[in-house]
Amino acid sequence: MTFSQKILTWYHINKRDLPWRKTRDPYKIWLSEIMLQQTRVAQGMPYYHRFVEAFPKVGDLANASEEQVLKLWQGLGYYSRARNLHATAKMVANDYQGEFPNTYKGLKSLKGVGDYTASAIASFCFDLPEPVVDGNVYRVLSRYFDVDLPINSTEGIKYFKELAREVMDSENIRDYNQGIMEFGAIQCAPKNPDCESCPLNESCLALQQNKVAQLPVKLNKTKIRNRYFNYIVLLDDDQNTILEQRKGKGIWQNLYQFPLIESEKTIQLNDLEEALIEKSELPKTESLSLYNKEPIVHKLSHQHLHTQFWVAKTSQQIENGIPWGKIDTFPVPVLVADFIKTLKI
């Protein structure tokens, strides 16, 4: 049996019953693929169901507001995916009459659709012989063929894509692509794979050379930046508060948060009062108290956010304020959502 035949056989026995495997609707396949980028199936699943229910067709998603889309996406991370998702839905609905492109190149031109996702949609929906290369595939191929080129180097990316194309089964591309990813997720797992029971263990080069744990090779550890966030949670006598939308380049673009004062390190009450004077657009506050004694350290993949929440009461009526009861309608980062849940007012 060839490599691809073994993958297909294993897949037919071991495949999970996943909702996006029951359809060839490009809209649903695309939706699931965007959601699953750098995201575990278990984490993405509830979001997939909520999106399909809220937006059954691409036109429904196109007609939604960005806020609605971001709110449904809240907690899934990498929010550019949600913004690109919305932009692509509008493009498909308005410029392509609601039909997704049916070629690799056409798919790749969509916002948020890169090499992997274009190949996935092309093969899953249209049976086009395009190999998918995701994290699972890198792991399976690097181990089975004992390739130690770094999977995140330009050379490695090119090499693995070509290798994937050589060993794929073009006649059964849909099942083969899903199969090799499933195989990587379940059998050829990142840690402590069960090579004893593996159907490829007779011919796996990494296993023969006892190198399974060293593959795949990956370069570059991301450096972590420490940042110090002070959120000002304003409340007037009618329980109105202020949320601001994050604009610009960095994290959480277009999500909402309380007015933020960023500092060089953890600061005390008097430092904050001073900083608050400069942020003169905020109403005058009668009282200001630190909500969490120990800073909450919210960890992103490359930033640690040391966060203090300051509750500020004002007797002035907050103009255009947000009633506290409506705060849950806004898309916010998990850091902010967790605070809102714990604050009792």
Add this chain to the structure above:
DNA sequence: AAAACGGGGCA
């Protein structure tokens, strides 16, 4: 070519 971009699960 490297960095930016979230959040959660697991050993």
Add this chain to the structure above:
DNA sequence: TGCCCAGTTTT
């Protein structure tokens, strides 16, 4: 704690 997850875009 460090690594990884059905990666893509920007710098």
